[in-house]
Amino acid sequence: MHQPLSEEKVFKDPVHNYIHVQDTVIWRLINTPEFQRLRRIRQLGTSYLTFHGAEHSRFSHSLGVYEITRRIISQFERGDFPDWPKEERLVALCAALLHDVGHGPFSHSIEEAFHMNHEDWTCRIVLGDTKINAVLRQVDDKLPQKVAAVIAKTYDKPIVVNLVTSPLDADRMDYLLRDAHSTGVNYGTIDLDRILRLLRPHNGRIVVKESGMHAVEDYLMSRYQMYWQIYFHPVTRSSEILLRKIFKRAKELFKNGYEFGFLLDPLPDLLKGELTVEQYLMLDESLIQTVFSQWKREKDEILSDLSSRFMDRRLYKYVEIENMDTDTIDSIREALKEAGLHPEYDFEIDFPTDLPYDVFRQGGSTDNQILLLGRQGEVSEISEVSEIVRSISGIHRGKYHMYFPQNKLNAVKDRLPAEIRNYFVKE
C-alpha cells in the first residue's frame, strides 16, 4: 500500500539544490543495495579521462531524473489537467528513479562488447529476486510489472512511457544540466523551470505549450553542443576503444582456455555470457578497475598492455580522416600486420554517429518527436515551426577518426609503405 512519508526527506543536490522524497516506497528504493550500486557506476563512463570533473555517478543522476519527474507530475496535479492519469503518479516516479538501475560498469562499452542491453537488465532487476522487487511489491503486487512495462515501453498508459522516455524527458534534462555542472562546460545550461512549466499532458503524450518553443530550441542546441563537445569527444572515444579491446581480448583468451593470473566472481560468467541477475549486480566500476589493475601484470602482453594503458591513461592517439573506403582500411590493416602489429587491437576506425546516443532527429516515429501545443489545442511537430530546429536536425556532423598506439606505430613506422604511413600523421 502506498504511504506518504510522515515527513518529507531531502537530499542536497548540486543541480536541483534539493531532491524531495515524499513517499515511503521511493525512500526504500533508494536504500536498496541495487540502487546504492549505482554510486559505483559513473554517469559518463570514461569521460572523466577527458574532462576530469566528469566523476559523478548514475546514483546522482537517477535522483535528479526522479526529482524532475516529481516536479512535472506535481505541476500536472496542480493544473488538474484531465489528460494526466493521477493514479499513475507512483508508477511514473518509480520508473523514473529506477530507469538506469540496469546499467553496467562503463555501460556503453560493456554492452557493445558483451551484447547486453541495460534496459533488459533494468527489467530483470525490477522483476527478479531483488530488494527493489520486494520494496515495490510492498506497495502493490503488480507494481514491479508496471514499472518494468514502462521501462520496456509496453505499458498500456502511453503517457507514462512518454513521460519517462521521450526526446524531452527528465532523463535528458537532468543529464544535460548535471554533466555541464560536473565538467564545468556551460553548454548544458537549459531553462529547466520554464520548460517544466510549459509541459502539458495531451492525448497520451507530453507536449510543450507553443510559447515554450524558444526554450525547446535552446534545449536542443544545448544537446547538440553537449554531444559534440563532451559525449563524442575523440579522447573519450579513444578510452572507450581501449575498454572494448580489453573485453574483446579477455573473451578471446577465456575462450581459448588461457589461464588468467587474476579472475574473480562473476568475471568467468561474464566472459562466458551467462550472468544471473545476482551476478550482474556484482558488476560495478570498482570491480572492473580492480580487475584491470591486476591484469596489468597478466602474462598475455596484449591484455596487460591494454589494461595498463587504460588504468594509467596512456590512450591511443588519433588522427581525423576523410571518409575512408573499405579497401583502404583493409590495406592499412594488412600493412600493420605485416609490420608486426595486431590490427585488431592496435588499430580502430571510429565514426561517432553509431553511438547509442540519439541526437534529436527530424522524422522517425512520433515517439521521438517534440510536439508543440497551440492555443486552439492543435499540435505541431517542432521542426515544422522552428527554422533553427529544422537546420540542426539536418546536420550530419560526425568525423572519422583513426586510433592507434603511437609508440607501437613509431616502432614499426619505417616498415610501413609511405602511403600508409602518411595516414598516421596528424596534419
Place this chain on the structure above:
Amino acid sequence: MHQPLSEEKVFKDPVHNYIHVQDTVIWRLINTPEFQRLRRIRQLGTSYLTFHGAEHSRFSHSLGVYEITRRIISQFERGDFPDWPKEERLVALCAALLHDVGHGPFSHSIEEAFHMNHEDWTCRIVLGDTKINAVLRQVDDKLPQKVAAVIAKTYDKPIVVNLVTSPLDADRMDYLLRDAHSTGVNYGTIDLDRILRLLRPHNGRIVVKESGMHAVEDYLMSRYQMYWQIYFHPVTRSSEILLRKIFKRAKELFKNGYEFGFLLDPLPDLLKGELTVEQYLMLDESLIQTVFSQWKREKDEILSDLSSRFMDRRLYKYVEIENMDTDTIDSIREALKEAGLHPEYDFEIDFPTDLPYDVFRQGGSTDNQILLLGRQGEVSEISEVSEIVRSISGIHRGKYHMYFPQNKLNAVKDRLPAEIRNYFVKE
C-alpha cells in the same frame, strides 16, 4: 632541465574554469600512473554517502591546488616582490601538484586503522622508484629531494613550505570551493580572486595585505561552516566508523589466522603492516570497494555484516549525547556485552574535534597563523585585528555522538537495563 611547453595545455575545470599547464614537467607528472591513481580516490572519503554529489577525486583537487599555486606565483612574479625567490617556482608547483599523492583509499580511516601517514607516503613516492621520481629527476637530480622536503616541511626556503602548507594555502582554498561545488552547498563560496590578489611574500611567509581582512574573515567563516556542515557531518562519521571497524576486524582475523574467502594483493601485506611503495600504489578505492563487496560473503559474520553495511549503505544510527564520563561508557559496553552484542564492533563514541582536520585556531606556532601586512610593513596576526576571527577561534563546538547498529540493538533492547536503554533513544 626545465622546459616550458611549446604551447600551454589546459584542462577544463568546474571550479577554476581552466587549469593552465605551462611546464613540461607538470604535464609529465600529471601523466604518471601514480598521479592518475588519484582519480580512484575520492577527495572527501565517505562523504558521498551523506552528500551524494561528493564524488570528486583527489585528482581533480590536486589539479586545482596546482592551479591556485600557479596563479599565486605568477602574481608574485608580476609584482616583482623581492621576498619571493623566483628560482623556486618549479619546486613549489611540483610540491603543490604532488601534495596529496600519498593519500590512500578512504584516507583518514585507513590511516587511523593502520597507523599510516599520507605525507610520509607522499615523500616515499616522490623519492622512491616511481615514474614521478623519474620525471622530477629529468629536470634536476635534486628535485625529488627538494619536493619531498617541502612536503615534509623541512625545506630550507621556509616561504615555499608556507606557500604549500599554511592556514590560507592553495590546498584549503581549492577544497572549500570544490567541495562546495560538488555537494551543492553554498558555504564554501570564497572570493578567491580577491584573496589571491592580496597575498604577499614577506620574510619567509605568505601574508595578506591588511585591506584583505574582510575576505579572510569570510574565508574563515566559510571554513567553519564547511567543517560543521560537511566534513564533520554525523552521517559521514558513521560511515567512517564502519570503515575503521571493517579494517579492525580484518586485521584481527588475519592475525588470528582466519582463512579469508577473498583476498588479493596487496591486502595481506596491508593487514600485516608491511607495504612497499609499489604495493601502496595498488591501493585505491576501487580495490577496497571490490574487496568489501566480496567480503559481504565472508563466513565471519562480523566482517560480512560490516562489509554489507558499508557497501549497501546501511549505516549505524546515532544519538547525540552530553559529554559522557568513562564509567558510564564502560557500563554501556558492559551491558551491551551481557546482552550478547560485541561492543568493540557494535558501539562507538565519537567526538569530531579529534579528527585530522585543523579548524583554524588562535595561538599555536606562527606557522598556523594568518598574518596581515599593514601599510607600513608591520605584521599582525589576524585575530588581534579581527573581532569576528577572535570570536570564531574561541568556539568549541563538537558534540558527542553514540553510534550503533539499530537492528541489533533493537533485538537485545529488552535485555538492557532501563537506564542503559535510554541512552539509545533519540530525544
Place this chain on the structure above:
Amino acid sequence: MHQPLSEEKVFKDPVHNYIHVQDTVIWRLINTPEFQRLRRIRQLGTSYLTFHGAEHSRFSHSLGVYEITRRIISQFERGDFPDWPKEERLVALCAALLHDVGHGPFSHSIEEAFHMNHEDWTCRIVLGDTKINAVLRQVDDKLPQKVAAVIAKTYDKPIVVNLVTSPLDADRMDYLLRDAHSTGVNYGTIDLDRILRLLRPHNGRIVVKESGMHAVEDYLMSRYQMYWQIYFHPVTRSSEILLRKIFKRAKELFKNGYEFGFLLDPLPDLLKGELTVEQYLMLDESLIQTVFSQWKREKDEILSDLSSRFMDRRLYKYVEIENMDTDTIDSIREALKEAGLHPEYDFEIDFPTDLPYDVFRQGGSTDNQILLLGRQGEVSEISEVSEIVRSISGIHRGKYHMYFPQNKLNAVKDRLPAEIRNYFVKE
C-alpha cells in the same frame, strides 16, 4: 472579491528565476503607477557609486519579497499548519509586495534630511486616493486598512506582521541575495530553499525548525558581511553625506528666499515640508538627478559645487579616526572656519552604526529575535543555542570616519594649525 488569475503570469527574475503571480489583485497592483514608480528608485541608494553593479531598483526587490512570501505561505498551506490563518494569505501577499512603496528617492538620505519615514508614506499611499488603494478596495473595502496595519505593525494578527517584518523576513532574504547578485560579491549567498522549508508558523510568530540552526547562522554571517562590506562602505557613506548636504543647503537657501535658477514641482513643497501624497509620488531618482544636474549651474557656489560633486562622482575623501571627543571636533570645525571653509558643508564625522539598518542584535523585544522550534515544540532564541550567533551579536565594529573635500582642504592646508592638519592625513 478575490480572483485567481485564469493563468499564472511569470516575471523572469535573476535571483528567483521566476516570480509567479497567481492573483488578479497582485497583477493589478504591480501595474499601478505607484508601484511602477519603484523602477525609478534604486534598491541600494547611492551604493552604485561604490559598486557599479548596484543599479537594481526597489521594483525588482519588491517583486522578490512578494515571491519569497508567496513561497513561504504556499509551504504553510501545503503543510496545513494550524497556526497559519489561511484567510490572511492575500493580506500578507499585498503587504509584502507594497512594503517599500513609500520609499523616496535615495531613501535614507532624503528621510534624514526631511524628517520623513517611508513606512508612514507607504501607509498614506495605501490609504490615500491612489490606484493602489482602488485596486485593493476592488477585493475588499477593508483591504487597504488591513495592509496598512500590517505595515504599521498594528495588525491584529501578529503572525502576519511577523511574516512581513522580522529579522528573518522575506525582505531581508531577498535583499541579501539580490544585492549580492547585482554587486557581484558572494557574501550574500544564503541557502534560501532550506530556510524557507524550515520556517513554521507558531503561536503568532514565524519560527525556524531547530535543524535549520546552521542555515540561520550562515544567513546571519552573510548579513554581517554584507553590512560591513556593502551597506556601510565608507565610499557609499561619502556619497550619502553629499546628498544630505545638498538637501540641507537647498532647504537653507529656500528658507532664506534664495531665487533658484531651477526648480520644478514638487520641489518647493518638499523644501517647505508640505508634500501631498500625489506630490510625494512625483519624487523619484530621475527627478532628483535632473534637479541636481541643473543645479550644477546654480549661482550659489555651495549648492552648485555639491551638486556637481554628486553628479560627477567627485566624492569627499575620508580618513579613519579613533573615536573623537566633542572638544576636538569643535576645534577642527573652528580651525576650518578660520581657514575660510564652511565646516557645516566641508566637513562631516560619521559613525555608521547610527544608520537605519538593523544588524541583528541579541536582546531587545522578541519581535527582533529569531526563534528556533525544537522537536518537543519548545522555543528558544537562537543566540541561546548558537555560540557563533552569540559571538557575532556582541561585536561592535563601526569605525569613525572624517569626510571632507580634498581640494578645498589642500587649498587652505597651510593656514591650519599642524595638530589639526594631521587629522586630515591618511596614515
Place this chain on the structure above:
Amino acid sequence: MHQPLSEEKVFKDPVHNYIHVQDTVIWRLINTPEFQRLRRIRQLGTSYLTFHGAEHSRFSHSLGVYEITRRIISQFERGDFPDWPKEERLVALCAALLHDVGHGPFSHSIEEAFHMNHEDWTCRIVLGDTKINAVLRQVDDKLPQKVAAVIAKTYDKPIVVNLVTSPLDADRMDYLLRDAHSTGVNYGTIDLDRILRLLRPHNGRIVVKESGMHAVEDYLMSRYQMYWQIYFHPVTRSSEILLRKIFKRAKELFKNGYEFGFLLDPLPDLLKGELTVEQYLMLDESLIQTVFSQWKREKDEILSDLSSRFMDRRLYKYVEIENMDTDTIDSIREALKEAGLHPEYDFEIDFPTDLPYDVFRQGGSTDNQILLLGRQGEVSEISEVSEIVRSISGIHRGKYHMYFPQNKLNAVKDRLPAEIRNYFVKE
C-alpha cells in the same frame, strides 16, 4: 605621457568579478563627468519594462568592454605575437572604454527620432572641449584623434579597429554576458575564457584558432537566442514605439509653436535639432523620464497620454500578423482615422529586423566575418567550416507585429468594418 598606476585599482564586477585598471589615463577617463553620465543611461534601453532585471547601465557595460579588451591585449602581449602592434595598447584600451560614450538616453529610439548617430557623438565628445579630451591629451596630443579614428573605423591600424568593432568583439561578448546576468536568462552564457585564449592577431585582423570553432558556434547561438528572446521582444518593441511617438509628437508640437507646460534645457534645442556637445551631454535617462513625468500633465492630450503610458507602463498591445501589403496597411489606417483615432500615434507596424542590431550574417564585407586560423596559418570564414553557423546565418526569423492602444481601439471597435476589426484580435 603614459603612466602606469602605482598600484592597480579594481572595480568589483558581477560579470568579470574584477575590472583591473592599471593605467592612469584609464582611471582618469572613468572619473570624467562624461563617462560618469553613462551611469544614467541603461544598457538595454526600455528592456527593463519587459525584463525587470535589465536595469544595468552603459557605465557597467563600458567597464566590461574595457576589461575584456585589456585581457585580450594582455594575452597578445604574453604570446608575443608579431602581428599585434604593442604600441597601440593604450589607443585600443581608450577606444574600448569610450566606445559607448556618445550614446543618448534610450539610444535607439532617440537616434531614430532625431536622426542622430551615437558613434558620431562619441567622436564629437572625444574631440570636443570635454574632460575626456583633456585627459587623453595629457598622454599625447594626438590621442583624441587616434581614439576617434578607431571609433570611426578610419584608423590606419586596421587591427585596432577590428579589435574594437567586429562580430566577435569585446562589446558583444560583454553585453551577452551582462544582459544575461541582469535579466536572469541563461542564453548568454558563453565560454569567454576559451574564446579569449584562442583569439590571435593575424594580418590586421583578430581571428580565432580553428580549435575554437565550437566555442564560436556556441557564442553565435547565444547571440541568436539573445536577439530573439531579449533584444527583439515584442513588449520591448512596444515601449520603444511609445518612446518614438512621444518624441515625434513633441517635435511636431514644438514646430507648430505649441506652448509646453514644461520644458527644460536642452530640450528646445533637441527638438530643434541643434545640440552642442555640452548640451548633448546633459541628456540622460533621468532627464527624459523627468520630462515625461511632467508631460503627463500637458494639455495636449496625445502627448500627455503617450507620456503617461510610458511612465506608468501601459504599453500598446500587439498582435502578430502575416506579412501585410501596403494597401491593407493603408486601409487599416484609413479605417482608424474614420473611426476617430490618430493612426500616426495609435497604430504601428513593426518588423524587428530593421533594428540597428546586427545578427551575424554570412557574406557582406570581411569586416563582418569571423575568421578561423588553421594549423598551417590558413584562414577560413566560419560558415565555410561550420554547418551550424551556415544554418543559423540563413534564417530569417522576424515577424510582423501590429501595435495599438487597446482601450482606444475598444472604444471605436464598433465603428470599424469587420474585416479591419479582425486584424486586431489575437488569434
